[in-house]
Amino acid sequence: MATPASRATAATAPPPASTLLEVRDLRVEFHTRDGVAKAVNGVDYAVAAGETLAVLGESGSGKSVTAQAVMGILDVPPGRITSGEILFRGQDLLKLKEEERRKIRGADMAMIFQDALSSLNPVLSVGDQLGEMFVVHRGMSRKDARAKAVELMDRVRIPAARERVTQYPHQFSGGMRQRIMIAMAMALEPSLIIADEPTTALDVTVQAQVMDLLAELQRELHMGLILITHDLGVVADVADRIAVMYAGRIVETAPVHEIYRAPAHPYTKGLLESIPRLDQKGQDLFAIKGLPPNLMDIPPGCAFNPRCPMAQDVCRIEDPPLFHVTYEGLTAERRSACHFWKETLRG
Amino acid sequence: MPEPHEPAEGAVAGTGMGGAMDLAASEATTLAAGEAGAGPGAGPGGGPRGGPSAPARSLWSDAWRDLRRNPVFLVSGLIILFLVLISLWPSAITSGDPLDCDLANAQKGSSPGHPFGFNGQGCDVYTRTVYGARASVTVGVCATLGVAVLGSVLGGLAGFFGGVWDAILSRITDVFFAIPVVLGGLVLLSVVTSNTVWPVIGFMVLLGWPQISRIARGSVITAKQHDYVQAARALGASNARMLLRHIAPNAVAPVIVVATIALGTYIALEATLSYLGVGLKPPTVSWGIDISAASQYIRNAPHMLLWPAGALAVTVLAFIMLGDAVRDALDPKLR
Ligand SMILES: Nc1ncnc2c1ncn2[C@@H]1O[C@H](COP(=O)(O)OP(=O)(O)O)[C@@H](O)[C@H]1O
Numbered sequence: 318m319a320t321p322a323s324r325a326t327a328a329t330a331p332p333p334a335s336t337l338l339e340v341r342d343l344r345v346e347f348h349t350r351d352g353v354a355k356a357v358n359g360v361d362y363a364v365a366a367g368e369t370l371a372v373l374g375e376s377g378s379g380k381s382v383t384a385q386a387v388m389g390i391l392d393v394p395p396g397r398i399t400s401g402e403i404l405f406r407g408q409d410l411l412k413l414k415e416e417e418r419r420k421i422r423g424a425d426m427a428m429i430f431q432d433a434l435s436s437l438n439p440v441l442s443v444g445d446q447l448g449e450m451f452v453v454h455r456g457m458s459r460k461d462a463r464a465k466a467v468e469l470m471d472r473v474r475i476p477a478a479r480e481r482v483t484q485y486p487h488q489f490s491g492g493m494r495q496r497i498m499i500a501m502a503m504a505l506e507p508s509l510i511i512a513d514e515p516t517t518a519l520d521v522t523v524q525a526q527v528m529d530l531l532a533e534l535q536r537e538l539h540m541g542l543i544l545i546t547h548d549l550g551v552v553a554d555v556a557d558r559i560a561v562m563y564a565g566r567i568v569e570t571a572p573v574h575e576i577y578r579a580p581a582h583p584y585t586k587g588l589l590e591s592i593p594r595l596d597q598k599g600q601d602l603f604a605i606k607g608l609p610p611n612l613m614d615i616p617p618g619c620a621f622n623p624r625c626p627m628a629q630d631v632c633r634i635e636d637p638p639l640f641h642v643t644y645e646g647l648t649a650e651r652r653s654a655c656h657f658w659k660e661t662l663r664g
Numbered sequence: 665m666p667e668p669h670e671p672a673e674g675a676v677a678g679t680g681m682g683g684a685m686d687l688a689a690s691e692a693t694t695l696a697a698g699e700a701g702a703g704p705g706a707g708p709g710g711g712p713r714g715g716p717s718a719p720a721r722s723l724w725s726d727a728w729r730d731l732r733r734n735p736v737f738l739v740s741g742l743i744i745l746f747l748v749l750i751s752l753w754p755s756a757i758t759s760g761d762p763l764d765c766d767l768a769n770a771q772k773g774s775s776p777g778h779p780f781g782f783n784g785q786g787c788d789v790y791t792r793t794v795y796g797a798r799a800s801v802t803v804g805v806c807a808t809l810g811v812a813v814l815g816s817v818l819g820g821l822a823g824f825f826g827g828v829w830d831a832i833l834s835r836i837t838d839v840f841f842a843i844p845v846v847l848g849g850l851v852l853l854s855v856v857t858s859n860t861v862w863p864v865i866g867f868m869v870l871l872g873w874p875q876i877s878r879i880a881r882g883s884v885i886t887a888k889q890h891d892y893v894q895a896a897r898a899l900g901a902s903n904a905r906m907l908l909r910h911i912a913p914n915a916v917a918p919v920i921v922v923a924t925i926a927l928g929t930y931i932a933l934e935a936t937l938s939y940l941g942v943g944l945k946p947p948t949v950s951w952g953i954d955i956s957a958a959s960q961y962i963r964n965a966p967h968m969l970l971w972p973a974g975a976l977a978v979t980v981l982a983f984i985m986l987g988d989a990v991r992d993a994l995d996p997k998l999r
């Protein structure tokens with residue numbers, strides 16, 4: 318089904334008008350006692366308003382670090398952004414002053430973290446923390462902010478919001494706490510939300526509810542959503558596009574249904590085959606063999622080559638650019654950083 | 665659409681947590697419901713500190729509950745309360761004047777109206793011991809406040825911002841730690857002519873802040889790594905807000921513990937410096953001065969030494985005990 322593709326490298330063309338966020342060739346290093354860890358090595362991705370981009374990849378692949386760089390909350394030092402652009406509504410955030418960036422955080426882009434219990438301050442009531450959004454960014458009085466907090470808690474469907482607004486994080490269940498985090502992130506109706514594994518710490522029974530709430534609010538407010546996860550199962554229902562990360566790079570990006578139908582990178586293929594399926598009970602799960610590379614010593618060529626069942630000599634020498642993937646019937650942009658994407662696509 | 669009650673989740677959370685947590689949660693739910701009954705207007709006033717909506721088991725309320733039951737805290741607290749009161753109003757328990765001395769009474773033992781006898785200058789030892797508390801408490805409290813404020817600010821900022829300032833501060837504290845306190849006092853204070861308490865307090869703050877700054881730096885670095893500080897930052901909190909609202913309340917406990925214990929040692933240091941003649945100077949009344957004066961008569965008139973020395977020992981011990989009790993109350997929750 319694949320037709321000959323253009324061998325274009327990473328995009329430098331201007332983004333489409335609706336593009337909300339575009340990350341270009343982002344590189345982040347961590348200078349530690351043991352050496353320099355290259356956590357992010359030229360990430361490119363884009364999110365449009367109202368779009369959900371799922372960022373997938375094994376743990377340690379640089380998903381969170383990329384998100385922290387976008388939000389401007391990277392630990393500096395030891396972290397350091399060595400190159401790249403982060404264009405938010407066309408403006409390069411890396412060129413802004415810290416105070417200007419701070420005003421964008423929370424108001425125009427917000428982040429939801431994995432563990433809501435540790436992401437909420439244990440000594441402040443949830444009402445105070447929700448209200449803080451309005452105090453910090455809108456200069457509201459504490460009384461008005463409290464009323465807003467109740468409104469938000471209602472909106473994320475916390476029962477008895479008016480009574481519970483004075484309670485503390487530990488008095489809520491895990492799912493409720495994550496709803497509160499979502500409420501905080503949504504408080505000022507930002508145009509971009511980054512959710513870093515928002516349901517990983519939750520009970521399976523609650524995961525779907527929290528995910529549904531997030532997706533619903535996203536649709537209502539027409540926000541761009543970057544959903545970081547290492548769970549391909551969660552992604553299928555909510556995401557529009559998928560970006561797969563490996564060793565600090567995007568190795569494949571595609572519309573969600575296309576990627577499920579036929580992955581164009583052996584790593585994506587491995588990930589897809591690792592999803593537990595009901596009809597596979599008892600069988601061994603295919604897990605990608607080997608370990609993710611040491612970020613202080615990434616192998617030359619394609620970083621995935623030591624683990625790749627399709628690796629050839631070229632893979633050990635030449636680092637593949639993000640090729641444009643094209644075939645009959647594909648309308649949206651699709652890319653793969655594999656020398657053998659055509660072969661992979663054929664399966 | 666999720667059900668508003670999330671029955672499954674509630675059940676799981678209930679079995680997952682310990683019984684104590686459940687109890688606390690339901691307790692707090694009752695409290696919160698009670699407050700809600702008072703009307704929505706009562707809402708914004710009830711902050712985290714005090715009020716009916718205080719958390720059932722926040723760090724501070726928990727610590728306070730532990731403290732109230734700790735006999736060490738009760739005893740040391742009463743002693744300190746008494747000391748503070750007599751240093752504010754010494755005339756409440758003595759009608760004498762510590763500077764009203766009559767050499768004719770020198771070294772006399774206990775007599776009616778003069779239970780502790782007289783010292784080498786013929787001053788009433790009871791009155792002087794009572795008045796001596798003021799100097800000790802003033803020096804101890806002021807030096808501790810100065811040290812705590814300076815040390816917390818410098819250490820806290822260094823811990824928060826890290827980098828070059830942190831490195832510079834670490835080297836400076838190293839230098840200060842290398843200075844022997846008594847020798848430093850002998851050198852620095854011997855050139856001072858003022859007979860107020862301020863040079864002594866200033867000296868203690870100068871040499872004491874590095875200790876607190878190390879503690880504050882460490883606990884700010886720990887608190888800074890909490891996810892909720894990152895989360896606050898991700899939602900647009902400024903540095904000042906993160907420090908004051910999210911980090912300080914969670915980093916201040918170790919500083920309080922160390923400062924309380926240090927208070928006792930500052931009182932002892934004041935006495936030491938005064939004994940050596942470089943601390944407080946007459947006519948200021950100080951246990952250290954009296955101990956120094958009495959030491960030459962120790963064979964003939966031990967009472968002159970006994971009372972101020974005893975008062976000093978009890979005071980220092982009380983503050984160290986208080987610090988220990990506070991640490992015990994705060995420690996388990998700091999981990
Ligand atoms: N604060 C830090 N200090 C040093 N190294 C870090 C730090 N944060 C992240 N890293 C490095 O970046 C790598 C990628 O981390 P991360 O983005 O969190 O992965 P994930 O894809 O699981 O979110 C980590 O494996 C680690 O080597």
Ligand SMILES: [Mg+2]
Nearest residue numbers: 380381382513
């Ligand atoms: Mg992560």
